[in-house]
Amino acid sequence: MITRVVVVFLCCLAVALAQEFTNNIRNCRNSHIDDISICLMKAIKNIQPELANGLPELGIPRLEPLRLDDVVFRQSEPPVTIEAIYQNVLVTGLTNFDIKYLDIEYGPVNRRLGIGMVIPSLTLRGQYRIGGNIFLLPIEGEGDFITILDGVIAEGTAEIVPRGDGYEMENVNIGFKIRSMKSKMDNLFQGNKILSDTVHHFLNENGQLVLDEVRPGISNQLNGFIAELFNIMFKILPKDILETLPQGTRSLKDTRNNPATNTRNNPPRNRNNPPPAAGAAAGIRRTG
Template identity: 30%
Template sequence: MESRLIAATLLVCFFGVTYAGNMPDYIQICHRNDPELSKCLKQSVHNLRPYLVKGIKEINVPSLEPLYIGDLSILEGSSSGITVKAKKLTVYGASNFEITKMRASTQNKRFDFEMILPLLQGEGQYDINGNILALPIKGSGPFVGNFTNFVAYARITYDVKNVNDVDYFEFKEFALKIRTGKGRLRLDNLFNGDKVLGDVINHTINENFELFTNEVIAPIARALEVKFLAIATKIVENFTYNELFPL
């Protein structure tokens, strides 16, 4: 009996090492029955982070620096009566995220985590028309914004699909909610370049930064959901479920 237990233990260790040996450096293996699975997954994501800066060409994962979002309708006649559109929106600093909390459940097939984005910079073209705090605002042109300590809450649900008797990890949902932090925004060419009026509006926006960003953050979060889900899917679709989460 003892020799059988030793043989079984060696066999498990052998397969564990085989899985790990075949996996690329950017994948840190987490065993699905690990009592500290949440801690392992947190470390695994942080281990992956440096590789996302330039992207992972071998599995067609795009770079996070910069993160190109493109054209985005941020507000369309909201309750405040303001319309905001962004074009060629590009975000810098997304790869510097830090996961502060992680809760993983393979039984429920769900991951919940909280992460902080210490510093983000966004730039692109804007088009805005409406009222901010009873002040009329109109213009189009370039913009730049700096944002600090934004907090994101994410919920991921997944399934295990079987293809030709092989199990694969499949994402079902990637939901993201962002709590705004501090920052500054600069809209150039407001009111056809009227500096006085432009400075007044920019000052008003930055004095009420949290109020303004709370209005526009939801569609940005939806756009980020799509980007992050695409990146995550590209990573997991190249490996089997047992390779990513062995017993």
């Protein structure tokens, strides 16, 4: 009986939260016409604690853990030759994001959204299989692994496209960089600590090489997450709201002048993911 009451309560809470989110988005038109981006960020913040488990009432599926496709890492230049396969990789921590800026540019030619966020850490867990040589040391192992990516900065752009009675996001292109990466593999060399420490040292010192193989999978998941979340908001947002925005740009307080959180001065170095235009302020910009 108690379990049933709890389930009913949680369902009612989810419905109420979804309705509140819908009302907040619609109210952005009436209450925050000059700072739509701030209003949207607040609406996202309100539902953020529920994103990990999903909000079916809004069409948002469970977002954690995310599953990556199998990852193959190869290093084939002597004296180091390694092949590692990572399988059943699950990622947690994505929904702990902190949006640092949101740019919406809407005009006759340019219709674009730019976003920058910080994720404190991402944790990857799964199974691995590794073989090869480091200098003259043959290495082998198979078992569970954990990798922690600290200080993740994600940044990129998407096109805003009118669709039916609302808008949709297309060509979402979010890249990311990290401050540090640390991996731990169980059962390397059947638990030989000296040999396993040697391999862990090499992998952690060359984490960027491993990250380059994992990056596409994480980026795809990140792009899908951003597109899904904002498409839901754009469906709720009255279609004419972007077309009736006043001229000028609104800035988000402090987010671009704080060296500790200034993602715009440190865009992801990914040639396939250009950062938003230099000098653009965080907020709403309507052109032409």
